[in-house]
Amino acid sequence: MKITDAKVIVCCPGRNFVTLKIFTDAGICGLGDATLNGREKAVATYLEEYCIPALIGRDARNIEDIWHYFYKGVYWKRGAVTMTAIAAIDLALWDIKARALNTPLYNLLGGKSRDGVLVYAHATGKDLEHTIEDVATKVESGFLAVRVQSGIPGIDHAYGVPKDKSPYEPAQKGLPNEETWDTAKYLNFAPKMFARVREVFGEELHLLHDMHHRCTPIEAARLARELEPFHLFWLEDPVSGELQEGLRLLRQHSTTPIAIGEVFNSVYDYTTLITHQLIDYIRMPLVHGGGITHLQKVAAFASFYHIQTGFHGATDLSPVNLAASLHFNLAINNFGIQEYMPHQQIVHDVFTPNYRFENGFMYVDETPGIGVELNEEKAMRYPYQMACLPINRKSDGTLFYW
Ligand code: KDG
Numbered sequence: 001m002k003i004t005d006a007k008v009i010v011c012c013p014g015r016n017f018v019t020l021k022i023f024t025d026a027g028i029c030g031l032g033d034a035t036l037n038g039r040e041k042a043v044a045t046y047l048e049e050y051c052i053p054a055l056i057g058r059d060a061r062n063i064e065d066i067w068h069y070f071y072k073g074v075y076w077k078r079g080a081v082t083m084t085a086i087a088a089i090d091l092a093l094w095d096i097k098a099r100a101l102n103t104p105l106y107n108l109l110g111g112k113s114r115d116g117v118l119v120y121a122h123a124t125g126k127d128l129e130h131t132i133e134d135v136a137t138k139v140e141s142g143f144l145a146v147r148v149q150s151g152i153p154g155i156d157h158a159y160g161v162p163k164d165k166s167p168y169e170p171a172q173k174g175l176p177n178e179e180t181w182d183t184a185k186y187l188n189f190a191p192k193m194f195a196r197v198r199e200v201f202g203e204e205l206h207l208l209h210d211m212h213h214r215c216t217p218i219e220a221a222r223l224a225r226e227l228e229p230f231h232l233f234w235l236e237d238p239v240s241g242e243l244q245e246g247l248r249l250l251r252q253h254s255t256t257p258i259a260i261g262e263v264f265n266s267v268y269d270y271t272t273l274i275t276h277q278l279i280d281y282i283r284m285p286l287v288h289g290g291g292i293t294h295l296q297k298v299a300a301f302a303s304f305y306h307i308q309t310g311f312h313g314a315t316d317l318s319p320v321n322l323a324a325s326l327h328f329n330l331a332i333n334n335f336g337i338q339e340y341m342p343h344q345q346i347v348h349d350v351f352t353p354n355y356r357f358e359n360g361f362m363y364v365d366e367t368p369g370i371g372v373e374l375n376e377e378k379a380m381r382y383p384y385q386m387a388c389l390p391i392n393r394k395s396d397g398t399l400f401y402w
């Protein structure tokens with residue numbers, strides 16, 4: 001089954017998405033997500049200029065070989081742009097293989113280890129009471145696990161927390177916004193927030209929290225320890241992923257489970273963290289981590305250390321990534337949880353997915369392949385708009401460096 005062509009579709013139904021479509025001489029096409037928030041065009045160009053010409057004529061069935069061709073063959077290994085481009089190729093090839101065999105993707109990954117995928121929702125509010133209201137909304141909608149973030153007294157804008165009821169979107173149109181951050185105010189507030197959430201919702205609800213790499217190791221250790229009475233499912237990105245020894249320090253001080261890796265793109269970002277058992281969940285998503293072929297190996301490696309998956313799944317990853325992640329999560333043994341933020345309706349104007357949410361879990365249907373269709377004609381109605389993630393300064397103006 002020869003690859004005859006491939007094209008990159010960049011669209012902006014509310015936010016930017018990059019999708020790779022690979023065509024074969026069997027008349028079967030596959031889709032891969034190639035969205036890298038704030039750097040979309042870099043991946044699109046990488047695919048168009050360097051990958052697509054080298055893909056044409058290859059046998060679409062040889063996924064493992066093609067993966068290594070693009071990973072090792074270019075000399076410049078790793079990096080978010082490269083690994084997102086490779087992921088898009090990989091996802092599209094798995095999609096093609098599963099469509100060709102007329103079976104849902106999970107069947108090619110070992111079949112089902114479970115019926116549904118446990119997911120967590122985001123609850124946010126401009127202040128604690130609005131956050132509590134949003135947690136209640138998520139619980140009423142059936143979620144069994146909720147990530148809780150809130151506006152913080154004394155901080156003008158907390159990352160990823162909309163000031164009004166507008167949908168979650170940390171990227172802003174144009175060049176990066178500059179926001180102000182104050183760690184001391186955050187560290188004073190966060191334990192109070194979780195005390196109140198537990199008081200209102202009791203012990204059963206799984207609670208998660210994202211620190212967005214904002215703390216030094218000793219600050220993170222303080223918070224992880226102070227949150228212990230509230231039994232978090234996980235504390236995410238407590239320190240910057242580059243500082244892996246920081247996680248060792250944190251581990252020495254706390255039993256709060258740790259998740260990290262939404263900005264990772266390689267198994268080599270994880271080797272120390274996994275083998276030294278410094279973390280509990282891997283966050284690297286299929287779309288930024290080289291796709292299924294690479295994540296299968298990372299997840300298997302993690303499984304030997306009793307570390308589970310908890311893939312990144314914010315709305316800046318497309319429905320193609322989410323659907324592929326659900327198949328992956330259904331199949332592997334050491335699945336932990338999946339992040340799920342429903343896309344806006346306008347996104348589903350372009351992407352038609354095969355998944356549904358019910359009582360805390362997500363399910364895919366029996367559609368062959370990954371199970372997502374892209375309406376190219378509609379995609380063209382939403383042209384790319386530059387948008388970037390914000391950067392942070394301390395209140396004295398210093399640029400945050402971790
Ligand atoms: O593009 C960046 C966002 O996806 C990220 O900030 C969201 O931290 C995030 C999360 O855990 O979903």
Ligand code: MG
Nearest residue numbers: 210236237262
């Ligand atoms: Mg995060």
